[in-house]
Amino acid sequence: MAHPKVKELRATSDKAWAQLRAQLHGMEPHMDQSDGPGQWTTREVLSHLLFEPGWKPVPVLKSFADKDLPVIDIRPGDTDLSPERKTMTLKQFADALESQRRDVITYLEGLS
Numbered sequence: 001m002a003h004p005k006v007k008e009l010r011a012t013s014d015k016a017w018a019q020l021r022a023q024l025h026g027m028e029p030h031m032d033q034s035d036g037p038g039q040w041t042t043r044e045v046l047s048h049l050l051f052e053p054g055w056k057p058v059p060v061l062k063s064f065a066d067k068d069l070p071v072i073d074i075r076p077g078d079t080d081l082s083p084e085r086k087t088m089t090l091k092q093f094a095d096a097l098e099s100q101r102r103d104v105i106t107y108l109e110g111l112s
Contacts, residue, residue: 002108002109003111003112006105006108006109006111009105009108010105010108010109013101013105017097017098017101020097021094024042024090024094027042027090028089028090030042031043031090040079042090043081043085043086043088043093044079044081045079046088046090046093046097047079047080047081047082047085047093048078048079048080049097050080050085050093050096050097050100051100052080053080053082053084053085056103057100057103057104057107058103058104058107060072061104061107061108062107
């Protein structure tokens with residue numbers, strides 16, 4: 001059985017995921033449009049939310065300890081818009097985001 005904090009985290013994540021999916025409804029034709037100069041497109045935002053290509057969170061989570069913490073390079077302004085992501089559909093982005101979210105939650109739910 002999952003720890004109460006993990007249950008709370010899952011509930012928060014589920015709520016945020018439902019909200020994001022609702023906001024994305026009907027956005028497929030607008031994936032590469034921005035609200036104005038210098039503003040990110042939907043594609044850039046979704047790419048930013050995905051972990052960088054090839055990076056897996058669970059091995060990093062498994063390395064956590066109360067000392068010698070892993071260093072994670074977070075680049076807040078980087079969209080990680082790889083050539084593959086430039087052609088992804090909205091459904092492919094949603095599936096990839098759901099997969100990374102599910103991997104993290106599944107790992108956390110297995111902790112004692």
